[in-house]
Amino acid sequence: xEKSQEKFKLEDRTAKFSGEIIEFIRKINxxxxxxxxxxxxxxxxxxxxxxxxxxxxxxxKKDFKNKIYICKKExxxxxxxxxxxxxxSVENIEECRKFWQEAHELTLIFSKIIVTMEGRNKEIKNxxx
Numbered sequence: 001x002e003k004s005q006e007k008f009k010l011e012d013r014t015a016k017f018s019g020e021i022i023e024f025i026r027k028i029n030x031x032x033x034x035x036x037x038x039x040x041x042x043x044x045x046x047x048x049x050x051x052x053x054x055x056x057x058x059x060x061k062k063d064f065k066n067k068i069y070i071c072k073k074e075x076x077x078x079x080x081x082x083x084x085x086x087x088x089s090v091e092n093i094e095e096c097r098k099f100w101q102e103a104h105e106l107t108l109i110f111s112k113i114i115v116t117m118e119g120r121n122k123e124i125k126n127x128x129x
Contacts, residue, residue: 010052010109011049011052011053011056013106014048014049014052014071014106015049017045017048017049017099017102017103017106018045018046018048018049020099021041021042021045021046021078021099022042022046024092024095024099025038025041025042028085028089028092029089033088034085034088034089037081037084037085037088038085040077040081041078041081041082041085044074044075044077044078044081045074045078045081045099045103047070047074048071048074048075048078048103048106051067051068051070051071051074052067052068052071054067055067055068055071061117064117065114065117068110068113068114068117069110069114071106071110072107072110072111072114075103075104075106075107075110076103076107078099078103079100079103079104079107082096082097082099082100082103083096083100086100
């Protein structure tokens with residue numbers, strides 16, 4: 001598969017994840033405990049795809065790498081909020097687990113992108129020396 005196709009598949013995947021999180025949040029019972037958790041969850045979960053789209057339009061490799069780091073950070077944060085929401089809204093624990101797994105997979109993907117970029121940077125530095 002070409003790099004551009006992979007890029008758009010990940011854009012679609014993160015957008016799908018954001019949309020599913022939004023739909024999920026809409027059906028959760030809101031109370032004094034869940035409202036702050038849901039607010040944080042929607043921000044972190046939707047930020048993953050937004051930052052990935054920004055990374056794809058980055059003006060430099062450094063800008064791209066920074067956006068990918070943010071994607072990874074937001075995916076990890078999303079896992080945290082899903083874990084807490086699963087405790088606060090026990091009736092939705094299975095869906096929280098499903099979304100946690102997807103956030104975990106996204107974390108691994110962004111980690112791999114970062115490791116690959118750092119490996120290439122080391123190779124370039126070694127060639128220059």
